[in-house]
Amino acid sequence: MSGRGELAEATRAWLVEAGFKVGEERVWLEALTHGSYNGASSAKGDIDYQRLEFLGDRVLGLSVASWLYHAGDAPEGQLSQRLNALVSGRTCARVARAIGVPAHIRLGKQAREDGGTDSDKILGDAMEALIGANFVENGFDATREIIYRLWAVEFAGDAGKAKHPKSALQEWAAGNRRAMPSYSVIDRSGPDHAARFTVEVTIPSVGSAEATASSKGEAERLAAQKFLEQYG
Known part of the structure; x- marks a missing residue:
């Protein structure tokens, strides 16, 4: 990899x-730098991708939500379910691998030895950071177009489609880093023969x-569906 500032x-x-x-190099170095790289520390003036990841996450979410809205007339609950799957850390990591992020991510020695270049968490975060970097440099429209191209395979797939509400809720929780x-x-x-x-x-x-339903399993399914409708 390159030196600290190149x-x-x-x-x-x-x-x-x-x-x-690519214009300003520093923003792209930042997007590809994990906090472990040479002991990165804000106190020392070093950089890592966390701020750009925060920004890129929001740009990605808005871009995918817009694509889903214009792609059909699915109800809100289905849109939320699909959105959560398409912007999840796991999906971001798949896209990162597909374009070759592992070969360019800047990691500390221990993080690299621990398999950081194949970590869904690190790769997903770095992918969001790259989106954030492009937004900073080139604005929303250009970044949205890149997202649509890089996510084309994911859009065409089944991620988030027709999942059982309990599975969809688990995926939503994981994608939003919740318990x-x-x-x-x-x-x-x-009575037993007609319990609620x-x-x-x-x-x-x-x-x-x-x-509420006539079986515990159905009540769980309906509760998960209602939760997604309220909070998803």
Whole structure:
């Protein structure tokens, strides 16, 4: 890799080939630098991709939401389910691998030895940081077009389609870095042959939803669906 303040020529060429328009080198170095790189520390004036990742995450979300809105007339719940799948860390990591991010990510020695170049978390974050860098340099429209091209295979796939609501909620929680949902029966009424179950699903720091059905499993399904409609 390059030195601390230089973008390697091979990395610049790779970025251009991937469709990014490179101007100011520092923003691209920042996007490709993990916090472990040479003990990166803001106190020492070093850089890492966290701020650009924060920005890129929002740009990606808006771009994908716009694509989904214009791609059909699916209801809000289905749009949310698909959006969460397409912007998840796992999907971002797949796109990162597809365009060759692992060969250019700047990691510290220990992080590299620990398999950081194949970490979904690191690669997904770096992919979002690259989106953030392109937004800073080239604006929203140009960045949206890159996202649409890089995500074309994902858009054409089945990610987020027709999932059971409980699976979709788990995926939503993972994609939004939340705790996994927990389900509890909060009420049971009626005779055994016609029992009614009320189930509550909760994700800490997000909220909860309740649903009632003739079986515990169906009540869980309905509660998960209601949660996605309310918070997804």
